[in-house]
Amino acid sequence: MSGVIKESATFFELIRRAAEYAEREGRVAEKKLAKALGVRIPTAAKLVCALEIVGVLGRKDGKYRPYTGRGSEKGEIAARGAEFPQDYLPLVEDDKAFKPIGAEGYMTGTLLPAVKIGVFYGSLSVVFLERKMSVGYERAHEIFDIIAACGLLEGEDEINPGRRKMKLGLADYDALYARLGVEQ
Numbered sequence: 479m480s481g482v483i484k485e486s487a488t489f490f491e492l493i494r495r496a497a498e499y500a501e502r503e504g505r506v507a508e509k510k511l512a513k514a515l516g517v518r519i520p521t522a523a524k525l526v527c528a529l530e531i532v533g534v535l536g537r538k539d540g541k542y543r544p545y546t547g548r549g550s551e552k553g554e555i556a557a558r559g560a561e562f563p564q565d566y567l568p569l570v571e572d573d574k575a576f577k578p579i580g581a582e583g584y585m586t587g588t589l590l591p592a593v594k595i596g597v598f599y600g601s602l603s604v605v606f607l608e609r610k611m612s613v614g615y616e617r618a619h620e621i622f623d624i625i626a627a628c629g630l631l632e633g634e635d636e637i638n639p640g641r642r643k644m645k646l647g648l649a650d651y652d653a654l655y656a657r658l659g660v661e662q
């Protein structure tokens with residue numbers, strides 16, 4: 479399995495540690511976050527995207543992202559981590575195409591389209607994302623975990639077994655895009 483790395487902590491733990499780092503430092507850069515948490519830069523960019531969706535980070539300029547959280551996000555992230563007790567998040571790190579796009583490209587090219595799929599269909603699962611986005615299982619698992627860590631998923635979908643319901647409706651989805659300052 480070349481290119482897939484098992485992080486030492488679950489993705490939820492990494493997000494919690496990233497939120498603590500953002501609160502402590504006041505602002506976050508992808509490279510500094512990668513060094514502080516001991517992860518690679520693509521992983522740090524994915525953490526920045528997750529923190530931006532959760533509302534812990536705001537965007538002021540391209541490099542630094544000031545901390546704008548209220549302090550309660552770390553507890554919420556830890557509670558979501560207990561809800562999804564996977565051993566690790568498979569992170570695809572040998573992605574040469576990822577390096578030039580960074581967090582902004584990941585947000586607009588991968589994460590938000592996955593959220594849009596979930597909102598449109600009303601629920602998500604790893605296999606569903608794999609099929610709809612035409613990505614591998616590891617990448618779909620990673621995207622699903624980021625969406626779960628952001629608190630955008632609810633309980634099981636009764637109509638589609640194996641899927642989790644989305645908390646966002648179409649109006650919430652549009653508000654998320656507006657808050658992130660992304661053009662649709």
